Amino acid sequence: MTGRRSSPFKTSRVLLAATSAGFVVVLSVHAVMPGRKAIAGFTTPPSTTPTSTPPSGATRSAIGASEQFGYGTISVKVTVQGTHITAVSVASFQPLESYSQQLTDYAVPYLTSEAMSAQSANIQGVSGASYSSAGFAQSLQSALGQLGL
Amino acid sequence: MTTSGIGVKSQGARPRVHLEEEVMGTVVTFDIYDDAGVAPTLLAQHLEMARTSLHDADRVFSTWREASPINRLRRGELGLREMPTDVTDVLASCMVARSLSGGWFDPWSMPGGIDPTGYVKGWATQRALEILLRSGVRSAIVNAAGDIACAGDLGIGTPFRVGIVNPRSPRELACVVTLRGAIATSGVYERGPHLIDPHTRRAGTRVESASVTGPDLGLADALATALCVGGADVLERIEGIEGYEALTIGSDGTQAQTSSFPLAE
Numbered sequence: 001m002t003g004r005r006s007s008p009f010k011t012s013r014v015l016l017a018a019t020s021a022g023f024v025v026v027l028s029v030h031a032v033m034p035g036r037k038a039i040a041g042f043t044t045p046p047s048t049t050p051t052s053t054p055p056s057g058a059t060r061s062a063i064g065a066s067e068q069f070g071y072g073t074i075s076v077k078v079t080v081q082g083t084h085i086t087a088v089s090v091a092s093f094q095p096l097e098s099y100s101q102q103l104t105d106y107a108v109p110y111l112t113s114e115a116m117s118a119q120s121a122n123i124q125g126v127s128g129a130s131y132s133s134a135g136f137a138q139s140l141q142s143a144l145g146q147l148g149l
Numbered sequence: 150m151t152t153s154g155i156g157v158k159s160q161g162a163r164p165r166v167h168l169e170e171e172v173m174g175t176v177v178t179f180d181i182y183d184d185a186g187v188a189p190t191l192l193a194q195h196l197e198m199a200r201t202s203l204h205d206a207d208r209v210f211s212t213w214r215e216a217s218p219i220n221r222l223r224r225g226e227l228g229l230r231e232m233p234t235d236v237t238d239v240l241a242s243c244m245v246a247r248s249l250s251g252g253w254f255d256p257w258s259m260p261g262g263i264d265p266t267g268y269v270k271g272w273a274t275q276r277a278l279e280i281l282l283r284s285g286v287r288s289a290i291v292n293a294a295g296d297i298a299c300a301g302d303l304g305i306g307t308p309f310r311v312g313i314v315n316p317r318s319p320r321e322l323a324c325v326v327t328l329r330g331a332i333a334t335s336g337v338y339e340r341g342p343h344l345i346d347p348h349t350r351r352a353g354t355r356v357e358s359a360s361v362t363g364p365d366l367g368l369a370d371a372l373a374t375a376l377c378v379g380g381a382d383v384l385e386r387i388e389g390i391e392g393y394e395a396l397t398i399g400s401d402g403t404q405a406q407t408s409s410f411p412l413a414e
Contacts, residue, residue: 123325124180124303127334127360128295128314 164290168196172203173270174213175294179281183288183301195284199277199291206273209235212264223262239367243268246371249390253375253383255347271333271370274298278366296333298366310413316357316398323358323398325413330392331366335359335373346378355380356397362411363393381405 164180171177179199184192211217218236221227229237243256243265256265274293278300281289288301290309302308308329312322316336326332335344336358346353359376361369376383376395387395388407396406406412 122310123312123322124182124290124299124309125292125297125311125328126295126314126322127297127311127326127332128316128336128358 166192166196168200170200170203172200173207173211173273173293175270177203177274177277177291177293179277179289179291181281181286181289182303183286185285185287187285191284192286195281195286199280202277202280203273206235206269206276209233210239210265210269210273212261212266219263219265223264239265239269239272242272242367243371246368246375249368249386250372250375250379250383251386252347253379254371258347258350259345260350267335267374268367268371271296271298271331271365272367275331275366296331296366296370297328298331299328302329313360313396313398314358317402323404324396326360326362326396327411327413328362329411330362330364331369332360332362333366333370333373334361335370335377344374344378354378357400358398359383359395360397361387361393361395363390369393 164182165184166179166181168179169176170179179196181192208214209217210219212220212223214220218227218232222229222232222236229240240256240263243254246268247255247257254267256263256267270293274291274296275298278289278291278298281291282300286300288303290297290299292298295314297311299309308327310325311328311332312325313332313334314336315321315323336354344352344354354377356377359373361373361376363369363372372383372387372390372393372395376387376397380397384395384397384405384407387393394407394410396404396410396412398404
């Protein structure tokens with residue numbers, strides 16, 4: 001409750017685990033509709049059927065089919081107002097087992113050597129004083145969660 | 150990634166579901182490690198309810214929102230009888246926390262009027278976890294930017310592990326704890342001094358970082374605030390509170406802890 005003012009917009013963040021260099025990419029997406037969120041981990045996310053021929057300017061959203069890509073399976077949610085795209089977010093992300101191993105091989109040493117002391121491996125969270133959302137530990141903690149540390 | 154509801158690996162275990170929600174001026178994450186085979190739709194419903202409960206807490210208790218009930222109470226526009234039951238529940242718990250902390254946590258001694266903020270974030274996060282657990286989920290962590298409530302473990306006999314940030318060097322950990330229940334850490338770093346000593350009503354702390362573990366994150370949060378302000382006196386009091394343990398880190402890096410603080414090996 002302390003700290004900076006809440007944004008009037010919802011922000012859903014989905015972490016996509018990343019490149020062979022071990023960086024962690026944070027997609028921060030502003031969604032127009034409160035109450036929507038991205039859930040990672042569902043193989044078959046609930047799909048939203050777009051309304052046919054909606055009135056001009058109506059806000060609609062839909063989740064695309066799960067697609068294979070280089071690092072696993074992903075589905076994307078898009079929100080439009082009329083014909084204007086107002087938000088794009090990742091609705092689900094299922095990394096390949098081999099990619100998980102790749103992340104373990106590259107990202108883990110990167111994170112542990114660059115960011116944390118060696119003892120930090122295999123933790124599920126970081127406790128510290130009131131981090132801002134952009135704070136290092138929050139990002140790291142999320143990344144660790146995604147990477148399974 | 151495992152697709153069964155059980156058998157989460159202890160090493161390199163990843164949460165089956167990960168959700169981040171921006172609320173209460175921070176980011177709250179939900180990580181479900183063992184969903185016990187709960188149907189995705191049921192799980193999604195409970196995640197939604199848990200998420201909504203956080204926004205409800207923000208609406209009621211945010212001192213940053215002019216028209217929030219807590220601000221209207223502070224300004225005297227509304228009385229306690231006109232408050233949502235969450236407010237009276239929280240204030241009752243705050244009275245308990247004030248008593249347990251020897252007055253070092255005291256929402257009634259804050260400049261600008263009654264301010265239960267030091268309890269609310271933990272309380273709201275604990276409530277969100279409990280809502281989620283009603284779906285049948287066995288093992289999950291809800292983390293409000295470092296104040297963490299968990300249930301279950303990584304697998305039978307493998308508790309969750311949580312790092313405590315080194316206040317002198319926030320990119321490093323001072324130590325790792327095995328977590329059953331909740332942990333809250335209070336400190337003056339990153340955002341600068343912002344904790345008020347209820348005895349002087351001015352900003353002041355006796356340690357750089359104070360962590361409290363225990364079954365309830367609301368009380369842990371309040372006690373961590375008290376411990377950061379009060380130091381050794383509060384550490385001694387927490388020693389006497391069943392189920393709660395604490396650790397402080399001083400400005401010179403010195404650590405002090407209660408007898409059973411769950412440091413990981």
